[in-house]
Amino acid sequence: MENFSLILAIVVITALAFDFTNGFHDTANAMATTISTGALKPKVAVAMSAVLNLVGAFLSVEVANTISKGLVDESGIRPEVIFAALVGAILWNLLTWLVGLPSSSSHALMGGLIGATIASAGMGAVHGDVLVTKVLIPAIAAPIVAGLAAMLATRLSYSIGKKADGKASAKGFRAGQIASAGLVSLAHGTNDAQKTMGIITLALVAGGAVAPDSDPPTWVILSAGVAIALGTYLGGWRIIRTMGKGLTDLQPQQGFAAQTSAATVILASSHLGFSLSTTHSVSGAVMGAGLGRKGGVVRWSTATRMFVAWGLTLPAAAAVGALAEWVTGFGDWGTAVVAVFLIASSAAIWKLSRREVIDHTNVNDTDEEPAGVVTTAIAAVTPPPAGTVTEDLTATIPAPLTTAAPEPAAPPAAV
Secondary structure, eight states: OOOOOHHHHHHHHHHHHHHHHHHHHHHHHHHHHHHHTTSSOHHHHHHHHHHHHHHHTTSOOHHHHIIIIISBOGGGOOHHHHHHHHHHHHHHHHHHHHTTOOOOHHHHHHHHHHHHHHHHHOGGGBOHHHHIIIIIHHHHHHHHHHHHHHHHHHHHHHHHTTTSOHHHHHHHHHHHHHHHHHHHHHHHHHHHHHHHHHHHHHHHHHTTSSOTTOOOOHHHHHHHHHHHHHHHHHOOHHHHHIIIIISBOOOHHHHHHHHHHHHHHHHHHHHHTOOOOHHHHHHHHHHHHHHHSTTOOBOHHHHHHHHHHHHHHHHHHHHHHHHHHHHHTTOHHHHHHHHHHHHHHHHHHHHHHTTSOOOTTTTTOOOOOOOOHHHHHHHHTSOOOTTOHHHHHHHHSOOOOOOOOOOOOOOOOOO
16 A cells, blocks of 8 residues: 555545546436436436446546546646645536536546646646647537437437337337446446546655556555445436436437447547546437437527536636645645635535435426427428328318208298
């Protein structure tokens, strides 16, 4: 076991706290569509996701190495910098969870790290080429690729199942949806748990506990996997509601298409070492699946708020991280002030969340929103599913006009 200083122990505990928030913040990525379509009960879904997140944490360390070795210069980083970065990431996760917006925990972590590093060592300590190629470009490409793939997969699913019995087809797609949800959970553990592994390893290098360029120690992999699994089991019900019902209404075929497309994108990025946002991938896939069904509705007001949150994640977390790093620069009392601020802010956010409790009992409740202009335009040029043409034509043919027969004249009165 490595020799720990007090600040290094604080950093590791804070990193695992971030990993825990990452778990309940991102549960929606794997299970929102499965819960919204009724394929699994909410509690069963989050339990399954938690187990597979833990398993996924052991499958690879490529993304962890991107965080610990590639994004910033290890030689210019102190443990206090990592602590400040985690403060920015945790607070952003909690704020977006409070308002039910699916934002990227990954980008919150990297934004906090970038801001704290710049405040400590200057712009030169951030590797801009890695930031662009392995963070920013995947952030833009992932939801687009996943969305297009999900749209095509949805249309293909309806096309393949158009001659099948409706109930049998729905049952089959629900089974497929459970399998694909498990794949997303596995992919999430493979990608997101590694980010905490990377940040802890970076802190260990900065504190002199392990050698530079080291892979994450086994205890780091295990603790990060357990932390994200526990957070996942807690269930981020607010974001599950937004992802499952707030963006669009999904049928089993769409849920299967969305999750399969997202899992493919996430696993491919993990293999390449891209620090991809699973939230971006799954959100893009859900919207693509919504647009892939005739008459599907994407609630663009919710999507717009989500896009704004995505754009703010990196700079907002970076600003908080930089400010926290500046305060820790005053010494031990500065670090203590930042720690107290983090705890107090987290408690305040939790208290605010109690004003409107969202849990497994009401996670599928949502307000209806009419289809927007984009959805209407796409639906207008999309061929309808089989079995609806006759109904549509019947609905447009006016009923035949009928003329009532004249009543017979009354007989003349007797004289």
